[in-house]
Amino acid sequence: VGDPEKVICVGLNYRDHCLEQDVKVPKEPIIFSKFPSAITGPFDDIVHPEESSEVDWEAELAAVIGKKGRHIEESSALDHIVGFTVANDVSARDWQMRNGRQWLLGKTFDTFCPLGPALVTKDAVADVHNLSIRCRVNGQLMQDSSTSQLVFKLPKLIAWISRFVTLVPGDILLTGTPPGVGVFRKPPVFLKRGDEVQCEIEELGTICNKVV
Known part of the structure; x- marks a missing residue:
């Protein structure tokens, strides 16, 4: 597996995340991307950009x-996956929603895609669509769900995305985040310098990143 050519992301892909926003469950996958330059290590710092005051967390399953x-074809889609890891789709909400939604800019600041702690081969995961997924900020549980809540499972996502682009070894697919992100809390909560964010997925491990 080489360096990732693409980091492909899926929006509104957890049923319970749709509910917290009071939006309809999508009828087809919502796809966007992050630049590979956003990738950082499982225990590296997340750099809080001067340009944003609304930096948020998103624990995600990455294929x-x-x-x-x-x-x-959906029937052979899983054959194209080598393994899974944990991701944090860090998001600058003020930029994501700016001028009618600047999704790319809001998602792709440097260090906005922590990944790790390891690439777990798919044969080592009992059922990737039934794993607990959690996020803690400074030890406080913020997200607590299961990949069973995915609207579109991996075979559907791979079949859909590959209609538009060629998938190549090293490409990373972030499959969406469950409820509990900061922007939809009342009042909203955003990351600040000094915070510590832990994202954990059953069988895949935990990443822990300090905001600086």
Whole structure:
């Protein structure tokens, strides 16, 4: 598996996350991206950009592509995955929602994609669509859900995305986040310098990143 050519992300892909926003469950996957330059290590710092005052967390299951493909059938889609890891789709909400939604800019600041702690091969995961997923900020539980809540499972996502682009080894697919993000809390809560964010997925491990 080489360096990622693409970091592909999915929006509104947890049923309970749709509920917390009071939006309808999508009828087809909502796809956006982050630049690979946003990737940082499982225990590296998240750099809080001067340009944002609304930096938020998003614990996510990440799938790593191991086999090239285009127009992939759902029935063979999992054959194109080499393994899984934990991601934090860090998001600057003020930029994400700016001028009618600047999703790319709001998602792709440097260090806004912590990944790790390891690439767990798919044969080592009993059921990737039934794993607990959690996020803690300074030890406080913020997100607590299960990948069973995914609206679109991995075969559907890979088949859908590969209709538009060729997937190549090293590409990373972030599958969406469950409820509990800061922007939808009342009042909203955002990350500040000195905070520590832990994202954990059953069988895959935990990443821990300090905001600086």
